[in-house]
Structures are given as C-alpha cells and as structure tokens.
Amino acid sequence: MAQILDGKALSNKIIENIREKTLLLDKKPGLGVILVGENPASKVYVKNKEKQALNAGFNSAVYKLPENTSKDDLLKLIDELNNDEGTNGILLQLPLPKHLNPYDFLDKINPKKDVDGFHPVNAGKLMLNEKPYAVPCTPKGIITLLDEYNIKLEGANAVIIGRSNIVGKPLSMLLLNRNATVTVVHSKTKNLSEITKNADILISATGRADMVTGNMVKKGAVVIDVGIIRDENGKLRGDVDFDSVKEIAGFITPVPGGVGPMTIAALIQNTYELSLKE
Ligand code: NAD
Numbered sequence: 001m002a003q004i005l006d007g008k009a010l011s012n013k014i015i016e017n018i019r020e021k022t023l024l025l026d027k028k029p030g031l032g033v034i035l036v037g038e039n040p041a042s043k044v045y046v047k048n049k050e051k052q053a054l055n056a057g058f059n060s061a062v063y064k065l066p067e068n069t070s071k072d073d074l075l076k077l078i079d080e081l082n083n084d085e086g087t088n089g090i091l092l093q094l095p096l097p098k099h100l101n102p103y104d105f106l107d108k109i110n111p112k113k114d115v116d117g118f119h120p121v122n123a124g125k126l127m128l129n130e131k132p133y134a135v136p137c138t139p140k141g142i143i144t145l146l147d148e149y150n151i152k153l154e155g156a157n158a159v160i161i162g163r164s165n166i167v168g169k170p171l172s173m174l175l176l177n178r179n180a181t182v183t184v185v186h187s188k189t190k191n192l193s194e195i196t197k198n199a200d201i202l203i204s205a206t207g208r209a210d211m212v213t214g215n216m217v218k219k220g221a222v223v224i225d226v227g228i229i230r231d232e233n234g235k236l237r238g239d240v241d242f243d244s245v246k247e248i249a250g251f252i253t254p255v256p257g258g259v260g261p262m263t264i265a266a267l268i269q270n271t272y273e274l275s276l277k278e
Contacts, residue, residue: 002223002249003149007141010148011261015056018272022057029275030059031115031267032087034077037067037097041230046093049267056268059086067097074105082110088275089115089134091267094166112277115270117170126170129177133277134270139171141262142203142224143178149251151201151222154179159196161185161212161239162205167226171203192216204239214244222251226259 022028031053035046046062053060063077081087090113096102106114111121117134125132146153158180162168168184175182185195187206193216196202204212205226217223227239238255246252253259 002246002252005145005149005222005224005251005253005258007145007253007258007260007262008256010145011141011265014144014265015052015268018056018268022272025275027275028057028059029088029271030061030084030086031089031091031271032061032063032081032084033091033093034063034065034074034081035093036065036069036074036100039095041228042093042095048264049091052264052268053271056272058268058271061087069097069100071100071104074100075108078105078108082108082113087113089113089267089271091115113274115267115274116166117270118166123165123170126173126177129173134274135174135266136166136170137266137270138167138205138226138259138263139174140266140270141264142171142226142259143174144266145224145253145259145262146201146222151251153201156180156200157183157198158201158203159183159185159199160203160205161192161196162226164205167205171205175201206239208239209237210239210241212240212245214241214248217245217248219248220250221248223249223253224259225253225255228255228260 033046050060050062081090090109094102106118107120111119112133114122115134117136122132158175160168163184163186172182172184196216197218201222203224207227209229223245225238225240229237231237236256
C-alpha cells in the first residue's frame with residue numbers, strides 16, 4: 001500500500017517554524033486578503049488563511065467587499081493596500097463575481113506584494129526561472145511536500161492533469177526548472193490513461209471527483225491530488241479514487257490533509273519572505 005504524503009503535518013511544522021522566526025522580527029509581516037462576494041468555498045478558504053496567518057504571528061486583515069462591488073472600488077482598495085506599509089502580501093481571493101475579470105486586478109497588485117504570484121511579472125519570472133517575488137502557493141506547496149519526502153524530480157516523468165493558471169501551468173514551470181520531464185494533459189487530451197501510466201509523478205488538478213483510478217497509474221508512482229470537491233453529503237473528495245490508487249501507487253496525498261494545508265503553508269512562507277524583501 002502507498003505511503004501517505006502528510007501535508008497537514010508538514011504544514012504545521014512549516015508554520016511553527018515561521019512563527020518562531022517571526023518572533024525575532026522587529027515588525028510583524030502583514031497579510032491583506034480581499035474577499036469579494038459570498039462564495040461559500042472562498043469564505044472557508046479565507047477563514048483558514050487568516051487563522052494560519054495569525055498562528056504564524058502575522059498581522060492579518062480580511063477586506064470583505066459586497067457581491068456588487070464596482071471595478072473602481074476594487075481597484076481603489078488594491079491601490080490603498082499597495083501603499084500601506086503594514087501590508088506585505090496582498091491576496092485577491094478568486095473566483096471573483098462574474099461581472100469582474102480577475103485579470104483587470106491581478107496586474108494592479110504591486111508584484112513585490114503579490115503573495116499569490118499571479119502578477120504577469122511574477123508569472124514571467126517563473127517562466128524564465130528568474131526568482132519571482134512569490135511563486136503560486138499550491139504549486140509551491142506541492143514541490144515542498146515532494147522535497148520533504150526526498151522524491152527525486154530530476155529526470156522524473158511528471159504528468160500534470162489540468163492546465164489552469166493557478167495550478168497546472170505554474171507547476172509545470174516549477175517541475176521543468178527542477179529538471180523533470182513534464183507533460184501537461186487536459187480536457188481535450190486523447191488517450192489520457194496511456195500518458196498517465198508513464199508518470200513517475202502524477203499530479204491531478206481537475207476538480208472531477210475520483211477521475212484518476214488505479215488502472216491509470218504506474219506501479220510505485222507518486223500521486224498528488226489537488227482536487228477539492230464537496231460531494232452531495234458535504235464530504236470532501238479529491239480527483240483521485242483513493243481506494244484503487246493506494247494499492248498501486250508508491251506515495252499518495254490524502255484529501256483532506258494533503259495539498260490543501262501545503263497551499264496555506266506556502267502562503268505563510270510567501271508572506272514572510274515578502275516582508276523580509278521590503
Ligand atoms: P480549473 O477548472 O481552472 O481547471 C481544471 C483543469 O482540468 C482544466 O485545465 C481542464 O482542461 C482539466 N480537466 C477538466 N476535466 C478533465 C478531464 N476529464 N480530463 C483531463 N483534464 C480535465 O481548476 P483549478 O482552479 O486548477 O482547480 C482544480 C481543482 O483543484 C479544483 O477541485 C480546485 O478546487 C482544486 N484546488 C485545490 C487547491 C488546494 O489548495 N488544494 C488549490 C487550487 C485548486
């Protein structure tokens with residue numbers, strides 16, 4: 001049976017370590033999270049982020065704006081936070097309400113405060129392998145987890161299912177920068193399982209419950225489940241059919257307790273690091 005990659009335990013360790021380092025700083029790092037509207041999943045994520053920022057000893061502020069917020073009002077808040085000395089990291093929680101296009105705002109956040117690493121400057125720096133101010137949290141958390149368990153990236157066949165700007169694409173760059181051989185597959189890919197069966201490291205980020213089954217996985221592979229889906233009974237599920245895949249894989253992340261907490265740990269690391277760069 002596969003060994004569990006324990007994201008929860010590693011996340012706690014990372015946050016505790018940052019808490020200890022934060023105690024030695026003259027000025028607490030400050031995280032500002034902007035939440036527009038009433039998306040229930042976003043509210044839960046924002047609450048968790050705030051809780052862990054406080055656990056790390058940071059100042060944390062959540063700016064809640066109503067669903068019908070105008071483009072100008074959101075731009076104004078971003079501008080204020082860009083100019084606020086106490087705010088080191090600015091996070092615009094996605095998705096935004098339908099009338100707002102995230103790309104009208106993500107490039108207005110000062111790249112040096114862009115704690116999610118979504119600004120085009122940081123995306124470009126990641127692509128060039130030229131020290132972004134911050135790297136997107138979910139991909140960064142995944143690499144940290146793989147490193148913790150000494151999983152070799154160099155030369156590994158890594159297959160990523162999903163090509164989103166927040167997970168698949170930046171993760172492909174991080175893995176490429178670490179000399180993995182990277183394949184990105186998506187909803188239009190043909191013969192998906194022929195490709196996934198070659199993966200030494202298989203990462204799924206689709207949001208389709210249980211779509212990765214044991215017969216799609218190579219024996220001994222490392223399987224990382226990014227998906228978070230709440231089923232009809234309110235239970236959290238992942239992209240990976242845990243029961244069939246755990247019999248084939250060498251390592252596997254659980255849902256919950258895998259990539260989710262590592263994403264938050266990466267956010268805490270990014271906020272801390274941005275506060276040192278000021
Ligand atoms: P997205 O909807 O932007 O992208 C989904 C991707 O999956 C697309 O590129 C699409 O082509 C691909 N896809 C969809 N169906 C497919 C199929 N049948 N076969 C192959 N590819 C398919 O999603 P996202 O924002 O990247 O998020 C993906 C999942 O990860 C969601 O469940 C989300 O909630 C979760 N997520 C979790 C964390 C975390 O911290 N654990 C962070 C971000 C996203």
